[in-house]
Amino acid sequence: MTKEASASMKKLKIIQWYTGEIARHQIRVIAASPSMELVGAYVHHEEKDGVDAGEIAGIGPLGVRATNNMDEILAVDADCVLYNPPTERYNEIIPILASGKNVISIIAGWNPKKRSCYSAILDACETGQSSLYGTGLNPGLSYELALLASSICTDVDSIYIKTCEPQASLSEVFLQMFGFGKSEEELSGGERGAYGIFARSLHEITDLLCEELGLPHDGTAFAYQFEPATQDYEDKIVVKKGTMAGLLLKASTTQGDKPVATIELRFLLGSEYVRESWLADGPRHGWLEIDIKGTPGSRLTHEIYADEDVIGTWSTGTKAINAIPFVCEAKPGLVSPLDLPLGRML
Template identity: 30%
Template sequence: MDTAPLRVVQWGTGAVGRGVLRGLLDRPEFELAGVRVYDPAKQGLDAGTIIGRGPVGVLATGDPQEVFDLDADCVVYAPLPGSRYGGDDLATVCRLLAAGKNVVSLTGFVYPYARGPEFVETLEKACVAGGTSVHGTGISPGFTGEKLPLVLSGLTRRIDHLYVRECFDFAGHPSRSFVRGLAGFGRTEEEYLAMLPWARGMMRDLYTESMHLLAAGLRVELDDVDLDHERLHAKEDFTIASGPIARGTVAADRWTLTGRVGGVPMITIEVAHKADARRIDAWYEPGYALRIQGSPSMALSLGEDWLTNGVTAAAGHALNSVAAVCAAPPGIRTSLDLPLLPGRFAEP
């Protein structure tokens, strides 16, 4: 028996948000209910126009209240993180949940339990009020640092240490607000240092959730998580998809998180970003690496070409989560709670 399509709102139309929007319009199990934008130039535009297509009859709004008032089953929440993830984003997501809308987030909420009981209680109250669920997803965080290691860990009899490493090349990333605004590339040292406390807090918040989700999946409890950071500067002027990078400005960074149990390092996650990997040869090549020390030990390395488009992958992971989140009981739903979320073949 045919079922009615799920009515879904796309919140945020950056690079990933536009990818989700294309999927919402292309896949018959969804009906686009609304679009929330931040750029004044997009307000009032048809959703189809925003992604370079013909009109579809849904106009974008810059007023969040219009989204809270909509009749919708789910909101795919995909803005850049707010002043601090957990502040503005927590308040907004809770309003959506309390208004009766399930939330699939591409901005954190991968494992909210890592944020402490007050954070969890706030989310759970909103879920109860609206009869809704919240799920954080994406690719990193959301998949490569959590789901993939847990799947491969099923081959082990004993784990002594788990190491995950990701290196991202932003040369082709189209969003200036992401590459310069969020990552800080192309900023002077002084400008970068001014944003570093915020960036450090954001990375700790986002990836500490990944660490604790991994630990929960492996049935251990972390005592603490350390965060180390380093950066590199451009040795020459160059231009990437999001704009110019001047010589001497920040062009790469690396974040290392270490989770300990009883003082012993158990989980390490390394995340490196490069404005253009062809011009920055430090550290390692773009791609993914996983090492599990134990019985048996294992190692997996995937080069840059293991994934043709990370932005599209993040959007796909969110889209494939929507139906399961809408069907789940009210509350926080992590990847440990939901079933396998496969993609689907194109319509013939």
């Protein structure tokens, strides 16, 4: 039976891989969906092992016991894994794909062609007849909207994506991973410095834009500016005044010394912890501005708004859930946004 026929005849079976804030939102959405059912949950912390996934998500029991045993969860029959690790872990993604499960991730899978494990990813997709798709807000919706904005252009010269993203609603794990509270010296180099944390993932997106639009490119560039906290923050983590409360990151795919596709990312704890002047050159409206230089030029802005009790970062998880039916029907292999029906994906 083909993947298309199988997906259309039954509820899609979903495994939630890791159960942080965004993942708990995903569990709640899947539990309420008439077309999907949660069949498994993989957890990192031992205290969650054996706990019902519904209880982890703050709703009633779902009859799905979480496990931290990878062999056990890989043996579960499922159509798709929602993969939400704190860092990119292809050593986990590859066996998931090989086990016959599609993977949708908000932290990996956007465009791993330059990674040493890329051939192993493709082999796993072939073995499991499965697909890998990376999505979210940024990366994710940001570059998908750039592709949409370019659709009115007969020629595209360059793409510039500018974002401003408050992150205080993220979990403690992600706030620490992204460098909040570190000194400028700590962020200046090494695997856990700004380049190590951000450059490769952002370049995967700028490369992807060039590949999808056929724009010549032969290199990359990366730069960042440190923004010290204007006051102490003591909540999920401790950020002392003078340590990192914001980063201005600029990653480009280039042709010669000319930027062709660029992501400029203002990454901040919250507007009250950085200087107003640091925010002044951000998007004109909302969190995202896209500028396509071409014939004609094309510019988009995007805003996320919600009631106060709705966490904006949940949108990242919802974006992944909305992709599930399409990824389950996609051909095996690495899936690009242009492989999916953009009308719904956007």
